[in-house]
Amino acid sequence: MKLFYYKDKERPICYYNTDKQVEIPETFKLKPFRGMWVSNVANIDLPILEDEQSYKEKINRMLEVAKSFNINAILFQVRTTNDAFYESKLNPYSRYLTGQEGKKPLFDVLKYVIDEAKKYNIEIHAWANPYRVSLNGIIKQEDYIKTCDPLNFAIKHNEFVILNKEGQMILNPAKEEVRQHIIDSMIEIVRNYEVAGIHFDDYFYPYQGLDESCNDLKDYEQREDKKMSLGDFRRHQVDLVIKGVHDALKKENPKIRFGVSPFGIWRNNTNDAHGSNNGPGATESYENQYANSYKWVKEGYCDYIVPQLYWEFGHKIAPFADLCDWWQNLCKDSNVDLYIGHGAYRLGQEGEYENPLEITNQVTYANQYDTVKGNVFFTYKTFIDEDKNRLGMCELKKLFGGK
Secondary structure (H helix, E strand, O other), rough: OOEEEEEEEEEOEEEOOOOEOOOOOOOOOOOOOEEEOOOOOHHOOOOOOOHHHHHHHHHHHHHHHHHHHOOEEEEEEEEOOEEEEEOOOOOOOOHHHHHOOOOOOOOOHHHHHHHHOOOOOOOEEEEEEOOOOOOOOOHHHHHHOOOOOOOOHHHHHHHEEEOOOOEEEEOOOOOOOHHHHHHHHHHHHHOOOOOEEEEEEEOOOOOOOOOOOOHHHHHHOOOOOOOOOHHHHHHHHHHHHHHHHHHHHHOOOOOOOEEOOEEOOOOOOOOOOOOOOOOHHHHHHOHHOOOOOHHHHHHHOOOOOOOOOOOOOOOOOOHHHHHHHHHHHHOOOOOOOOEEEEEEHHHOOOOOHHHHHHHHHHHHHHHOOOOOEEEOOHHHHHHHHHOOOOOHHHHHHHHHHOO
């Protein structure tokens, strides 16, 4: 099926900067990994735990919904802002779990999720944000600290906290102690819980850039290799965490899988011959978050990668097809499994996502490639909404053979 713009049926959707029209395969290939993110930060997908029974019912419903869509993996967020949705000696219970950081919940939520998921043959991956301390900079640092528990690593080691340009607090990626805390936190999870994997999202160095005074420049000045640029220095810090977590997990339990979900554009081909075919004005994770996902795949720093390809086929500078093709070419001869991250939450938004078939077209297009091993959808809330997302999600359920 040749693709046309939803509101202009005579206008073909072509690959970026070409006159070659995008085609959706007539046949659909169901892939072995079918996942959804469950986002707990700011209680996007689950509320604060106030009543044990009602919270368990919401978890059970989440699993029922997943099963009804033929979803077999859940990336469950367990570390949102330097905290924990599980019992930990290293990190305090999350404010998004109990309403107050450090307050003990009524039951072990992660254990319950894992135990119940087994009944549905759904695997659970513990999704963690490695660096974020505060959600944003709306609350000033000195005021936010007052809301934190003493167990919080950022409270115990305020010297390792830096800020983005909007005042958001993050752990300094350039500190060895920070890297070790992240690694130790992941090992603690896999020692105590039967998770199938550990999963990182796209937040490394902040999208907004670092504060002019509270940043990592002193660490950069003290670098051993004086020829190293600031960008290379920062990418190296993130590389150390990614490889460090991967290696530590393999040493602890080789069966545990480590996955990362980076921003969907590594570099543009106008800046790097290895980059993707998209507009030069698009953000690049290589330069913005200092996330060298190309290297992670080439050198096997992770077991699977889930690029966030949240743009539509008809996007002006970041079209889905071009980016999907780039990622499958990157992963084709690697040992890293490729799962495509889809922005299902965008269904119903003005533009191409008004088309109820936008997500199913993306999935059908991506899954024509043998290199693509699965699909992951952001976020669980989208699966149960009854508004603008509903038609598109119904199409996805049919495509996946759900009930």
